[in-house]
Structure formats: structure tokens, C-alpha cells
Amino acid sequence: MTRILKNRWVTDLIIGLMLAIAALGLVFAPKTTAEAAREGLYICIDILIPSLFPFFVISTLTVELGLTRYIGKALEPAMRPLFRVGGSCAAAVVLGFVGGYPVGAKCAISLYEKGQCSKEEAERLLAFCNNSGPAFILGAAGVGILGSSRAGWVLYLTHTAASITVGLLFRFYKYKKTAQPAVREKAVGIVPFSEAFVKSVKSSFASVFYISSFVIFFTAAVRLLYTSGALPAAADAISWLLSPLGVTQEGAQNILTGLIELTSGLFTLQGGAASQLAGRMAMAAFILGWAGLSVHCQVLSFIGQSGLSSRTYIWGKVLHACISAVYAFLLTGLTGLELPFTETMAEQMEDMARLQFWDTLSVTVTTVIALGLLLLLITGARLWRRGRG
Numbered sequence: 559m560t561r562i563l564k565n566r567w568v569t570d571l572i573i574g575l576m577l578a579i580a581a582l583g584l585v586f587a588p589k590t591t592a593e594a595a596r597e598g599l600y601i602c603i604d605i606l607i608p609s610l611f612p613f614f615v616i617s618t619l620t621v622e623l624g625l626t627r628y629i630g631k632a633l634e635p636a637m638r639p640l641f642r643v644g645g646s647c648a649a650a651v652v653l654g655f656v657g658g659y660p661v662g663a664k665c666a667i668s669l670y671e672k673g674q675c676s677k678e679e680a681e682r683l684l685a686f687c688n689n690s691g692p693a694f695i696l697g698a699a700g701v702g703i704l705g706s707s708r709a710g711w712v713l714y715l716t717h718t719a720a721s722i723t724v725g726l727l728f729r730f731y732k733y734k735k736t737a738q739p740a741v742r743e744k745a746v747g748i749v750p751f752s753e754a755f756v757k758s759v760k761s762s763f764a765s766v767f768y769i770s771s772f773v774i775f776f777t778a779a780v781r782l783l784y785t786s787g788a789l790p791a792a793a794d795a796i797s798w799l800l801s802p803l804g805v806t807q808e809g810a811q812n813i814l815t816g817l818i819e820l821t822s823g824l825f826t827l828q829g830g831a832a833s834q835l836a837g838r839m840a841m842a843a844f845i846l847g848w849a850g851l852s853v854h855c856q857v858l859s860f861i862g863q864s865g866l867s868s869r870t871y872i873w874g875k876v877l878h879a880c881i882s883a884v885y886a887f888l889l890t891g892l893t894g895l896e897l898p899f900t901e902t903m904a905e906q907m908e909d910m911a912r913l914q915f916w917d918t919l920s921v922t923v924t925t926v927i928a929l930g931l932l933l934l935l936i937t938g939a940r941l942w943r944r945g946r947g
Contacts, residue, residue: 590785591778598777601821602770610769613657614762617665620649621672622754641686642729643679650687651725655718658691659820659849663857663871664765667864678732680866685874686725688857690717690820690846699842703824709839712893716843716885724877731870769856776819776852789814809841816845819852836890843886847879 634645641647650669654662666687670680690699692714700710783789793811800810816823823845827838854875861868 594778594781598774617653618758621668641725646674654687659853660857662687681870684871685728720882820850839890840883840887843882844879847882
């Protein structure tokens with residue numbers, strides 16, 4: 559099978575058929591796809607751009623100014639023994655946990671391109687530093703979908719623990735005891751703040767534009783797969799094959815949706831019986847850990863320009879999804895988590911999950927101000943040290 563797929567004409571035929579089917583879907587269901595694309599655009603304008611753009615600017619500016627070197631000196635004793643990466647890589651890890659998809663991956667690639675980490679270190683980072691942000695897990699996944707802030711905390715703890723576990727596993731990736739990773743320090747230079755700020759804003763805008771394009775496309779693709787019956791049919795086949803393991807048609811459909819698009823997959827988990835809580839939590843953790851094809855396309859578009867290998871990133875997300883599901887299933891049972899969920903509460907939680915633009919922007923601005931103050935303090939310390947030198 560693998561040998562057949564390696565033939566160029568076979569892959570071209572498959573891709574051509576897929577494009578033809580998609581074109582037919584657009585022709586025969588224009589209203590459905592237009593509504594889905596509009597929903598994707600709404601997500602980008604009201605949630606995605608206000609929450610991601612400032613973090614992109616902060617992360618890019620931190621790398622451009624070389625501030626990660628100061629962070630690296632402080633965190634080197636922890637980062638090197640745990641993950642076998644330099645201390646400067648801590649910026650990608652922290653921003654990956656705080657900023658959400660795909661801030662961590664973008665920061666890791668920027669560190670490599672600026673010569674502040676080696677190729678092996680950057681590829682190790684890509685395996686575990688690209689994570690969902692706490693606001694999305696606690697707000698949208700926990701409160702908005704499962705109707706419980708406690709469930710959100712369980713998901714966030716398992717998501718974080720799984721990411722760290724993956725990082726510990728990938729510390730052995732391309733590791734040679736006799737050779738220390740060579741960092742291209744000559745590529746790092748002193749950049750004026752004004753130049754770095756303008757460059758950070760420009761590159762961040764381009765990154766958010768790319769991400770929004772993928773979100774709109776995959777939102778429409780998921781809706782088209784639903785209306786055409788392709789997704790339910792695939793779910794039927796998977797549930798039939800995995801019926802001995804207790805996989806239902808609904809569960810298979812939820813997993814398939816989550817594999818394609820993160821947010822759509824999570825929203826399929828709304829409701830459900832209390833007896834299915836552990837399974838729903840495990841499925842939510844799996845979807846959050848995997849992140850969906852939409853996020854992967856966003857990250858791969860950045861990786862393709864850097865020359866880094868995408869293998870560690872893909873395998874890292876596979877491991878993250880599986881380990882998160884196991885952790886969530888076990889922790890749900892150990893904590894005795896229960897979700898009181900009524901129709902009234904469901905409507906309230908759904909309204910909270912669908913934040914309006916200015917509500918989202920106000921939360922983001924508060925976070926950015928705090929990060930900006932920290933950045934100013936670090937910059938001031940840097941200028942003071944330069945003046946003394």
C-alpha cells in the first residue's frame with residue numbers, strides 16, 4: 559500500500575478526486591459552505607485575532623531583541639537537565655502554554671532562525687511547546703462545553719502534564735553524549751527597539767492572516783463533510799471495526815471531527831450522560847492534545863520556511879493526544895468529578911464560550927499590558943547593563 563502511494567500519478571489522482579468532490583460540494587451546497595465560512599470568519603474576528611495577535615507580537619519582539627538570552631541564563635539549570643535544550647528555549651515553552659496554538663511553535667522556529675538554539679533543540683521544542691492556552695481550555699472547553707470550571711482545570715492539568723511528559727521523552731531525540739548542541743551565536747545581533755517592533759508587528763499580522771485562512775477553510779470543510787454524509791459514513795465504518803472496544807458511532811464521529819478541527823470537535827462533546835463523563839473528558843483531552851489538522855497546517859506553514867523537520871512535531875502531537883486522554887480518564891476517576899448540567903446552564907455556558915470581540919479584546923489587553931511591563935523591565939535592565947559596560 560505504501561509503495562503504491564509513493565507513485566506520483568496515484569497521489570495526483572487521489573488529490574484530483576478530492577478536489578473534484580470538494581468543488582461539487584461547493585456547487586451543490588453553496589449556502590451551507592458560505593454559512594460555515596462565515597462562522598469561521600466570525601471565530602477569527604471575535605476570538606482568534608484579539609487573543610493571538612498580541613501574543614505573536616510579544617513573542618517575536620522578545621526573540622528579535624535577544625531578551626531570551628537573559629531568560630536563558632536564569633533557566634538553563636532547569637531546561638538542560640529536563641529537556642536537553644538551552645535556557646533560551648524556555649521562552650517558547652512559557653509562551654506556548656500561555657499564548658495557545660500556534661504561538662509556542664512560532665517562537666521555537668524564531669529562536670532557531672535567530673541562532674539562539676540548534677536545529678536539534680528546535681525540533682525537540684516543536685514536539686512539546688505548541689499547546690492550547692489556559693483561557694481556551696478553562697473557558698471554552700471547561701465552562702463553555704462541559705459546564706464546569708473544575709472540569710476545565712482537570713483538562714488543563716492533564717494537558718500540561720502530557721506536554722511535559724512528551725518533552726521528557728523527546729530529550730533523547732538526536733542526543734549524543736560526546737557532542738553539545740552547536741548554537742549559531744553569530745546570527746544573533748543587537749536590533750534597535752523601533753526596528754524590532756515594526757518587524758514583529760508585520761510578521762505577526764502575516765502569521766495571524768495565515769492562521770485565519772486555515773480556520774475558515776477547515777470550518778467550511780467540516781460542515782461540507784457533515785452535509786455530504788461522508789463524515790457520518792466514515793464514523794459508521796470506524797465504530798463497526800472498533801465495536802469490540804466499545805466505540806460508538808457518535809464517539810467515532812466526535813473523534814473524526816476533532817482530528818480535523820479543534821473547536822468543532824470539542825463542541826460535539828456538549829451534553830451526554832453522567833455515566834459517560836470519563837469518556838467525554840478523555841475525548842476532550844485527546845482533541846486538545848492533537849489540536850486538529852487546521853492547527854497542524856498553520857504550524858507546518860511556519861516549519862516549511864525554516865528547514866526544520868516536521869516529524870518531531872507530528873509525533874509529539876500524537877503522543878500528546880494519547881497521553882492526555884489517559885491522564886484525563888484516570889484523573890477524572892480519581893477526583894470523582896461530576897458535572898451538574900441543565901438546559902438553562904447549557905445556554906448560559908454557550909453564551910460565555912462565544913465571547914464578543916470587545917470582551918475578548920479587553921481580556922487580551924490586560925494580559926498584554928502585564929507582559930509589556932515585564933518586557934519594559936527586562937529592556938531597561940538590558941540598557942542599564944549596556945550603559946555600565
